[in-house]
Amino acid sequence: MSARFETVRETGSTNADLIARLEAGENIAEGTWLVADRQTSGRGRQGRRWLDARGNFMGSTVVHLSPQDPPAPSLSFVTSLAVYEAVFATLARPLGVFLKWPNDVLIAGSKFCGILLERRGDYAVIGVGVNLAAAPRLADRETRSLADSGPVPGRDAFARELAHQFDRELGRWRQFGLGPLLTRWLSAAHPIGSALSVHDGKGQKTSGKFEGLAPDGALQLRLDDGTMHVIHAGDVELEGN
Incomplete structure (x- = not known):
């Protein structure tokens, strides 16, 4: 499929823009990416704000869902793998790049991208933000940009x-x-x-050892008493990072 890019100089959220267009009845083809030079109200998981910076990638795309497709939430794995492969294809020194459940891509344990999946009927809108040139400073986590690991391509080349x-x-x-x-x-x-430690939406923390994924993509955590805890939602922290 040939990708098609639409670029806007500034918007609140590329995800919100695509959702509004879909809800207005527009048929947006798969392979369409809406990319913003600046995004003033970008969002991440659990309502967090995603901060932009000049030269970074901020964009969203649409997937048309059918009954034959795997469960729509698993598109988060599709997207994180796509970001992972794109980084390896474009970064001069892709050292220490790895995935963290459910859809984080990290470099040396630091966050450099955000993924937001939102479903509207038979459509999934997926937003991706990648710190190409600069990373915001956050109080609750380490961040970095791809530029911290060497020369990186321009925004448009990375988008392609x-x-x-x-x-x-x-x-x-x-x-x-x-x-x-x-x-x-x-x-x-x-x-x-x-x-790993997992923080749920109620502020509770569960710690244990990573035991892989359940068939539906849920996180499997082996607790200290040997029992298996299956987690479907939460923020994961790697101990020692």
Whole structure:
């Protein structure tokens, strides 16, 4: 599929823009990416604000869902793998890049991108923000940009590579299903046995060892007493990072 890019100088949120257009009845083709030079109200998971900076990538795309597709929430794995592959294809020194559940891509344990998946009927709108040139300072986590790891491509070149990788991962998701996707995700993630803490929406913290993913993509956490805890939502922190 050939990607098509629409660029706006400034907007509140590319996700919100695409959702508004879909709800107004516009038929937005798959492969369309709305990319913003500046985004003033970008959002991440759990309502967090995603801060922009000149030269970074901020964009959204649309997936048309069908009953034959794997579960729509698993598109978060599709997207994180696409970002991961795009970084390897464009970064001069892609050292220390790995995935963290559910859809984080980290470099040396630091966050450099954000992914937001929103569903509206038979459509999924997926927003991606990548710190290419600069990273905001955040009080609750370490951040970095790809520029911290060496020369990086311009925003538009990265957009083309990301769109290519997303299209490829989306095709694999539809053709082979969720199982092979999760296997590939695990091969790029922190290793089995990694010490993790998971914070749920109620502020409760659960700690244990990473035991892989359930068939539906849920996180499996082995607690200190040996029991297995299956987690479907939460913020994951790698112990020691």
